[in-house]
Amino acid sequence: MTTLAKVPVTVVTGFLGSGKTTLIKHLLANPNGKKLAVLVNEFGSEGVDGDILKSCADANCPAENIVELANGCICCTVADDFIPAMEQLLSRRVRPDHILIETSGLALPKPLLKAFDWPEIRSRITVDGVIALADAEAVAAGRFAPDPAAVEAQRVRDENLDHETPLSEVFEDQIACADIVLLTKADLAGAAGLETAKAVISAEMPRRVPMLPIVDGAVDARVILGLGAAAEDDLAARPSHHDGEDDHEHDDFASVVIDLPEVSDIDALVASVQQLVREQNVLRAKGYIAVSGKPMRLLLQAVGERVRHQYDTPWGTKARQSKLVVIGEQGDIDEAAIRTGLGL
Structure with missing residues (x-):
């Protein structure tokens, strides 16, 4: 049977390493009876998150329902990538x-919402x-800006200048567009950190929205799916630093893909990545690593100096x-220096 009802789409946004993929993995495992599809967009030519999610595919969300778009922000490549990908998901036999959309950590959500007005999909x-x-x-630690104290001091000295960094603009645009904010890694933040984070976010919000602390992506699907926000018709309530612009640029960020040989010492690799974070101002590192003598691939993810790794599936x-x-x-990413830091 066919239906005229619109398929609801949830846009999952958040800064680099905030836990978007972990959240979607949890929703795939606990869909509350819904048949799901996922569109995952990554910054850089090598996708990792899509592969992670496909390893979680099941009858509620088969692998064919997980579509990955790498090397390009979907809100900047609407006609070439986003629209065809959505049409592909909507044409599935079942x-x-x-539909869940995981944006890249660098994406601005509001331009993506505008894409839902395209004739091919708006109905x-x-x-x-x-x-x-x-x-x-x-x-809570102010890490969405490289040096929040220095930025604030400059702003106090000259209120007519905008001293906000690209990182803080991305963060603020994502928060301003939200219907619900999930405070991830609540266990690491602690009670005091959660209160600080809530205060910081509340100061940036154009309107009051729920804020929920979560750990390891665990949240009831009934809480975040089925909101009925029709956000594409509510753009005025979601201000952006880029309002009035035709598009936005990602030239503030860069990514490189490093091929590595098999690794025998995981701790040494972790230490090398942590050193790169300190010396090269790396925001995020992620990838699959072949470990000598191990049949399973090692998933490594770094957010700042916090590096996590686990074996996920066999090669x-x-x-x-x-x-x-x-x-x-x-300007901070030096491929040659990164290769040297990794012993290549």
């Missing part, structure tokens, strides 16, 4: 009940809600090829 889908994830521990018939995606601000 139409999904709900078929609606933005059920925008979920913004914020790393509570990082926000199987895939080539045992280690790749690490490194993302940072333009």
Whole structure:
């Protein structure tokens, strides 16, 4: 049977390493009876998050319902990438009940919402809600700006100048567009950190929205799916630093993909990544690593100096090829120095 009802779409946004993929993995495992589809967009030519999610595919969200768009912000490549990808998901033999869009950590959500007005899809889908994830521990420490104290001091000296960094603009745009804010890594932030993070976010919000602390992406699907926000019709309530502009640029950020040989000492690799964060101002690093003598691939993810790693799935018939995606601000990323730091 066909239906005229629009398919609801939830946009999951959040800064680099805030836990978007972890949240979507939890929703895939606990869909509350819904058949899901996922569109995942990454910054950089090598996608990691899409591969992570495909390893979680099941009857409620088969692998064919997980579509990955890498090397390009979907809100900047609407006609070429976003619209065809959405049409692909909507044409599945069994139409999904709900579509999740995981934006890249550098994406501005409001231009994406505007894309839902395109004739090809506007009668078929609606933005059920925008979920913004914020790393509570990082926000409490002011890490969304390289040096918040220095920025504030400059602002006090000259109130007519905008001294905000690209990182803080991305953070503020994501928060301002949200229907619900999830404060991730609440266990690491602690009670005091959560209160600080809530205060910081509340100061940036154009309107009052719920803020929920979560750990490891665990939140009831009933809380964040089915909001009925129709966010594409509510753009005026979601201000952006880029309002009035035709598009936005990602030239403030850069990514490099590093091929690595098999690793025998994981601790040494972690130490090298942490040193790169300190010396090269790396924002995010993620990738799959082949470990000598191990049949399973190692998923490594770094947010600042916090590096997490775990074995996820066997390599199987895939080539045992280690790749690490490194993302940072333009001018800070030196590929040669990164390769040297990793012993290449």
